[in-house]
Amino acid sequence: MKVDGKPMRTIWVEADGTVGIIDQTKLPHRFETRKLQSLADAAHAIKSMQVRGAPLIGAAAAYGVALALREDASDANLEHACVALAATRPTAINLKWALDEMAAAVRNRPRAERVAAAYTRAAEICEEDVGINQGIGRHGLGLIEAVAIRKRPGEPVNVLTHCNAGWLATVDGGTALAPVYAAHDKGIAMHVFVDETRPRNQGAALTAWELLHHGVPHTVIADNAGGHLMQHGQVDLCIVGADRVTAQGDVANKIGTYLKALAAQDNGVPFYIGLPSPTIDFALGDGLAEIPIEERGADEVTHITGATTDDQIVTVRLTPKESRAANYGFDVTPARLVTALITERGVIEANRTALAAAFPERAARRPAVASR
């Protein structure tokens, strides 16, 4: 993606081995970058959501291991880094996937080779993410083209998306938004309804920001508006991302996704998941019972951050001081509500047989680091 005309990724390595990131907690008001110098910096960046989105969390964790080994390349520190990073965010399986990949890449090497091997594997994970997202874009494009054919000239295809599963959630290209960008870049008229996505507002802050920068027409809507729009025929298809998909096709994604899937089914609107294969957790079956759901601080619900008219960033309280609040980060959409999964290997049904047939090498493998 381009930021102010300059091609950019969401994570990169500086000449001194430190790791550059965009601080997503400052968007859309400020575009600021940060340098991660240590394991502690990487763990903080993931936990505080300076970097977020399942694929980017995986990439940041991979570099977190490389930074940790730079400090101490012992077995004990490798183990410590994997445990510390795995504890930062529990729902996105890409985190554990990336840590397993990193541990496998360095574990059996002499200490002197470990740092270089870690940077190499982390860079590969980033490249793989970019390639995967291009595949999702290519395969999802066909679904959008099929809708566009039925439109009058110039009439846009209306997509509804939730949270941010775009460029900012990945190393580059996005997952759910990859087909939208592919269609827009091909000249298909697109319009995206962007759920604001309380409480962290990844839709209002991040999806809107990146669509704006790429020139894709969009409208930010309150989280509860999607059902109304679907009832009135204003949404052609929903495309959302995923933080973890089980072997049977249940989908954990940002809180509120399930309600959109229900509304989509009631109104005959196709509900697609843009899904990179590292997001599949073949160790789990029943998503509702087995996927750990992150609970974050209540302050994200009781308070909101924004910019004043003179561009100061401020945080204000929304609720009575005495009211309790709860902050569930994700929900699970059962496979029966998912029209199809858009993967790098094609558009597939959300069920055990289709997932195992599309990714046989993943289905046969069990992760080395605990997966829940």
Ligand code: MRU
């Ligand atoms: O809490 P976040 O911002 O890390 O959650 C990200 C999401 O849930 C996204 O919607 C997304 O679908 C997963 S990342 C491609």
